[in-house]
Amino acid sequence: xxxxxxxxxxxxxxxxxxxxxxxxxxxxxxxxxxxxxxxxxxxxxxxxxxxxxxxxxxxxxxxxxxxxxxxxxxxxxxxxxxxxxxxxxxxxxxxxxxxxxxxxxxxxxxxxxxxxxxxxxxxxxxxxxxxxxxxxxxxxxxxxxxxxxxxxxxxxxxxxxxxxxxxxxxxxxxxxxxxxxxxxxxxxxxxxxxxxxxxxxxxxxxxxxxxxxxxxxxxxxxxxxxxxxxxxxxxxxxxxxxxxxxxxxxxxxxxxxxxxxxxxxxxxxxxxxxxxxxxxxx
Amino acid sequence: xxxxxxxxxxxxxxxxxxxxxxxxxxxxxxxxxxxxxxxxxxxxxxxxxxxxxxxxxxxxxxxxxxxxxxxxxxxxxxxxxxxxxxxxxxxxxxxxxxxxxxxxxxxxxxxxxxxxxxxxxxxxxxxxxxxxxxxxxxxxxxxxxxxxxxxxxxxxxxxxxxxxxxxxxxxxxxxxxxxxxxxxxxxxxxxxxxxxxxxxxxxxxxxxxxxxxxxxxxxxxxxxxxxxxxxxxxxxxxxxxxxxxxxxxxxxxxxxxxxxxxxxxxxxxxxxxxxxxxxxxxxxxxxxxxxxxxxxx
Numbered sequence: 001x002x003x004x005x006x007x008x009x010x011x012x013x014x015x016x017x018x019x020x021x022x023x024x025x026x027x028x029x030x031x032x033x034x035x036x037x038x039x040x041x042x043x044x045x046x047x048x049x050x051x052x053x054x055x056x057x058x059x060x061x062x063x064x065x066x067x068x069x070x071x072x073x074x075x076x077x078x079x080x081x082x083x084x085x086x087x088x089x090x091x092x093x094x095x096x097x098x099x100x101x102x103x104x105x106x107x108x109x110x111x112x113x114x115x116x117x118x119x120x121x122x123x124x125x126x127x128x129x130x131x132x133x134x135x136x137x138x139x140x141x142x143x144x145x146x147x148x149x150x151x152x153x154x155x156x157x158x159x160x161x162x163x164x165x166x167x168x169x170x171x172x173x174x175x176x177x178x179x180x181x182x183x184x185x186x187x188x189x190x191x192x193x194x195x196x197x198x199x200x201x202x203x204x205x206x207x208x209x210x211x212x213x214x215x216x217x218x219x220x221x222x223x224x225x226x227x228x229x230x231x232x233x234x235x236x237x238x239x240x241x242x243x244x245x246x247x248x249x250x251x252x253x254x255x256x257x258x259x260x261x262x263x264x265x266x267x268x269x270x271x272x273x274x275x276x277x278x279x280x281x282x
Numbered sequence: 283x284x285x286x287x288x289x290x291x292x293x294x295x296x297x298x299x300x301x302x303x304x305x306x307x308x309x310x311x312x313x314x315x316x317x318x319x320x321x322x323x324x325x326x327x328x329x330x331x332x333x334x335x336x337x338x339x340x341x342x343x344x345x346x347x348x349x350x351x352x353x354x355x356x357x358x359x360x361x362x363x364x365x366x367x368x369x370x371x372x373x374x375x376x377x378x379x380x381x382x383x384x385x386x387x388x389x390x391x392x393x394x395x396x397x398x399x400x401x402x403x404x405x406x407x408x409x410x411x412x413x414x415x416x417x418x419x420x421x422x423x424x425x426x427x428x429x430x431x432x433x434x435x436x437x438x439x440x441x442x443x444x445x446x447x448x449x450x451x452x453x454x455x456x457x458x459x460x461x462x463x464x465x466x467x468x469x470x471x472x473x474x475x476x477x478x479x480x481x482x483x484x485x486x487x488x489x490x491x492x493x494x495x496x497x498x499x500x501x502x503x504x505x506x507x508x509x510x511x512x513x514x515x516x517x518x519x520x521x522x523x524x525x526x527x528x529x530x531x532x533x534x535x536x537x538x539x540x541x542x543x544x545x546x547x548x549x550x551x552x553x554x555x556x557x558x559x560x561x562x563x564x565x566x567x568x569x570x571x572x573x574x575x576x577x578x579x
Contacts, residue, residue, distance in 0.1 A: 005388065011381035012397070018378075019404050019458065022415035025425055029418060038424045085298035092291050097299050104302040106571060110509070110564050112516020114533040115313070115553045118540060122316060122550070123309035125326060148305040151298065156571075180287050209408050212518050215537075226410050233414045233523065237421070245411040252406045256399060 023249055030242035037237045050243040057240065060228055067208050067225040070139060074146035075203035079196055081147065082154025082203075086195075087188065089155070090162035091170075106156065108149040117216030120145045124217065137219035145217045146210060150203035157202065161195035162188075317550035320344045328546050347551035357535065361555065364532040367446070367521075368514035371453040375510045376503065378454065379461035383502075384495075386462070387469035398466070405459045413452050413523050420448050420524070444526050452520035457513070461506035468502025469495075501570060508567040512560055532556055 030050055034041030054060065085105050089098070108116060124134055124141050134140055169191070173183045189196075211226040218227065232238050319328035319342075329342060351357045386397045404412060419425045420442040427439040442448055472495060480490035518533040525531065530538070532552065540549035 005385075008381040008385035008388070011378070012385035015378055015382040015458070016400055018455065019401070022412060022419055022455070023404065023407065025419060026411070026415045029425075036423060038418045038421065039428060081298045081301055084294050088291070088295040088298070092295060095291070095295060097295060101295060101299045101302070102572075103568065104306050105298070106568055107564065108306060110512045110560075110567055112513060112533060112556060112560070114516050114518055114536045115310075115556060118536065118549060118553055119309035119313045120305065122312045122546070123305070126312055129326070144305060148301070151301070155298070180290055205406055209410065211410055212533075212537075216540075226408070229408075229410055229414070230519070233410075233417065237414075237418045241411070241414060242418075245408065245415070248411065249407050253403065256403060256406065260395075260399065 023245075026242045026245045027249065030239065030246040032239065032242075037239050037242075050239040051247075054240045054243045054247075059223075060225070060240075060244070063223050063225040063228040066139065066222065070143050070146060070224065071204045071207040073143050074150050074207040075200045077143075077147045078150035078154050078203040078207075079200045082151040082199060083158050083192070083196060085151065085155040086158030086162060086192075087184075090159045091167065091188075105152050108152040109156070113210075113212035114216075116149060117145070117213040120148070120213065121216040137217050138222040141217040141219070142214055142222060142224065145213050146207040149210075149213065150206055153202050153206065154196075154199035157195045157199040158192055161192050165191055313550045313553050316546055317347055317554050318343045318345070319547045319550075320346050321545045321547050326546070327544060344547070347545075347547040348555075350548060351551055351555065357552070360530045360532050360535050361559075363529055364515050364517075365559070367449055367453070367531060368511050368517075371450055371457070371514050372507050372511040374450060374454045375458055375461040376507060379458055379465055379506065380499075380503075383462045383465035383469055386466050387472070398463075401459050401462050409456060410519060413456060413520055416448065416452055416455065416524055417443060420451070443524060446526065446529075448524035449521050449526075449531075452524045453510075453514050453517060456520065457510040460509040464505035464509065465499065465502040468499050468505075472498055501573065505567070505570045505574070508563050508570065512563050512567065515560060516556055 029038060029040070031046035031048070032040055033044040033047035033049060085101060088095070089102055089105070092098070120141075121137065124137060124144075128134060128136070134144075169187050170183050173187050174180070178186065209226060210224075211230055214224050215227060215230075218224065229241060229244070233241055315331060316328050319331070321327055322329055329344065331342060382401075386394060386401070389397060417424070421427075422439045422441070422443070424443070426442065427436075430436045431439065476494050477490050480494055481487070485493070516533040516536075517531060518537060521531040522534055533556075536549050536552040536556070539545050539552060
């Protein structure tokens, strides 16, 4: 028993090292001041030079701004569509189009990105021929594509959250005469709000990060951040990309740390409230 | 006007269904249809499905894209190569991820959220940048070679980048969390008293593992393996940045046919062939997921 505990623990530590060494090496080398990008120049490092290069790179800044705008639009729309789909799948029982919806909604999660990208582009081209819209590809087609694969993830998150609650609360509200819409906004929505929030964050990250699908549906003049980064790193290591990676890792780590602390705080407050309520009853 | 409940429900289900019909199913049917065309110099660059010939409407189905793919050894080899890479990477993820998931599931309740966060955190940072990080580690004057050289373990830099090995590393590295999380979700629910009973009855730990834990964790193994295997087959970024220039994976072939050769029918036929390969794994995955949701409910 003990030997296996040791083996799995060693495997866990080695696995975590494997997961973090590349990230840590990017962070370290973002402060490297050497012409050979991956050789540490101890005499002249550390330096903030690459961060300066990065914030003066108009192309990267413009691409980052475009990526943020697309990610906000895509995540927000995906949350609405994904919540509708999640509620329909978890609460409506067997309806006629259920199998169709259930099959389509998880497919984009596992579909290879090259296929999703190709098929969306060919659809946009066909649609333009048919009705004259969308006029070419660009930010709009990128956003439409991102909404489609992001909503799949939101649906799964919302659906599994709803599966964790039985319908008794909603039924009780109905029995007390609340209209379906009111039940949704007063009971269902608050219950699934954490799932919606994490679904939005997940969708934002996926949209912000997507390269392959975006490359298909992007047009001239609509380069997102991953597209600009990809065209830079395709031909080797560039130190300002290390700086960019460091900034992103720091942002994400801070965000996750803050949300973890906040969730702990909420949970503790809830437990305290419960204890107080129990004490008051005594 | 007050909507009836049935109408309201129909509306709620209709919006996402219509969206997915328009932006998922129809695009896919268009790909299917274009794969049976021939390339031509026009806008759009493929032959129409219906054509007028001598005053009659003809239904034109061309097999040329498919026959081209099956006769050119380059396509066949990249198809098989993608299968091999995906299968090997999935196995590597399983052998690395299983002990990790097991250790997390058996860790104390206080450390468990922290460990899970450490597994998920890389996923929230850019996939592209994490793959890029491996270029700096693997290249000839990269970090790994420099460390090995300075330790005098090697005399010449090892050729690590642009190899099969680099592709495996990249895929395992990127998809490991997708293996660990479903495995953890499964292993966490196991009843440890069963293992204790097996130990009391004299079973060695490995035997107890093989007879109790392993069979019970099969749904987790299936979900994790499919989540790694399916996207790995069509992977584009990792082999492009880390892989061999002389052996393309099928996702890259699709992209090159479309962007470099502007051959929409062949690119579409490649997409259909990838899907044919993945249709069984995808349906399996959906089934595993549905069971998962049902047991939760």
